[in-house]
Amino acid sequence: EVQLVESGGGLVQPGRSLRLSCTASENTFDNFALHWVRQAPGKGLEWVSGISWNSGVIDYADSVKGRFTISRDDAKNSLYLQMSNLKTEDTALYYCVKAILYCNDGVCYDSWGQGTQVTVSS
Amino acid sequence: AIQLTQSPSSLSASVGDRVTITCRASQAIGTDVGWYQQKSGKAPNLLIYDASNLQSGVPSRFSGSGSGTDFALTISSLQPEDFATYYCLQDSNFPFTFGPGTKVDIK
Numbered sequence: 001e002v003q004l005v006e007s008g009g010g011l012v013q014p015g016r017s018l019r020l021s022c023t024a025s026e027n028t029f030d031n032f033a034l035h036w037v038r039q040a041p042g043k044g045l046e047w048v049s050g051i052s053w054n055s056g057v058i059d060y061a062d063s064v065k066g067r068f069t070i071s072r073d074d075a076k077n078s079l080y081l082q083m084s085n086l087k088t089e090d091t092a093l094y095y096c097v098k099a100i101l102y103c104n105d106g107v108c109y110d111s112w113g114q115g116t117q118v119t120v121s122s
Numbered sequence: 123a124i125q126l127t128q129s130p131s132s133l134s135a136s137v138g139d140r141v142t143i144t145c146r147a148s149q150a151i152g153t154d155v156g157w158y159q160q161k162s163g164k165a166p167n168l169l170i171y172d173a174s175n176l177q178s179g180v181p182s183r184f185s186g187s188g189s190g191t192d193f194a195l196t197i198s199s200l201q202p203e204d205f206a207t208y209y210c211l212q213d214s215n216f217p218f219t220f221g222p223g224t225k226v227d228i229k
Contacts, residue, residue: 016225035218043159045166045209047218059216063125093164101156101213103171110156112165 001109002028004096009116012086022079022113032099032109033057034072034079038092039115048094049081064090073082086120093117124148124212128221134229139200143224145193145210154214157186157195160223161206168183169208200226 003025012018020036036048049060051071058070069082079096094116099109128156135141145155148165153173168177170186173193183198197204205228210221 035140037220044207044223045160045211045220047211047220050216050218057216061217100218101154101171101211103175103177106175108168108171108177110168110171110177114165 002026002098004098004111004113005105006094006096006113006116009094009118011119011121013122014086014088014120016086016102017082017084018118019097020081020083020094020118023079024098027071027077029074029077029079029098032069032102035097035100036070036079036081036119037095037097037100038090040089040092042093043092044094045098050100051079054091068102079112083118091118091120123217124151124215124219126210126212126219126221128208128210128224130224131222132225132226132227135200136229137200137202139229141197141200141204143195143208143210143225143226145188145195145221147191147193147212150190151212153189154212155186155188155193156211156213157184157204158209158211159204162210166209180184197226 005021006021023121031053034066035050041091051070096113155173157170160166174186207225
């Protein structure tokens with residue numbers, strides 16, 4: 001089973017930047033869209049950003065648009081989220097997700113990491 | 123962005139009960155909806171995709187229905203391991219959006 005491992009989280013002051021990474025245990029990112037989903041403490045899930053298999057389609061939640069940038073490097077089996085001008089409301093557990101809701105011929109490729117914690121506080 | 127609402131926001135039920143959670147979209151999205159189960163401290167787990175298709179390995183007591191704007195997740199006979207929070211997600215259009223969640227706990 002593919003394992004996704006997020007890293008790069010931590011405690012950061014408001015207004016600062018942070019870069020999250022997600023690495024797959026094997027070469028399985030090819031041909032799949034990748035996403036970041038976050039969950040604030042005690043709150044629900046929020047889709048943050050997604051990138052298509054060829055990076056041709058990228059989008060963001062309104063709450064992060066203009067501040068976050070998603071990118072991928074399939075040669076390194078890696079997904080990134082560059083977060084700038086961080087706000088206290090960005091405090092959350094950030095999940096890396098491969099192929100969210102994507103299933104084909106009865107096989108689902110939806111796979112989640114365990115998350116990396118980002119805390120924005122002065 | 124497409125908004126998803128879920129009802130109820132929480133419910134208390136007993137083992138063996140039939141439970142139905144609904145999800146309503148702010149505009150028609152065909153069958154581009156999935157359902158996730160999340161237990162405390164764990165990543166979400168996909169139960170249903172394309173509104174009514176059961177993910178492999180998910181017990182058959184889970185079922186999904188609906189199309190357009192109205193969707194439902196039904197658990198036919200609630201089991202102890204089903205106490206969790208359930209989320210719908212639409213992948214019809216970017217930005218994708220989750221419903222606010224429904225917490226199912228023990229009566």
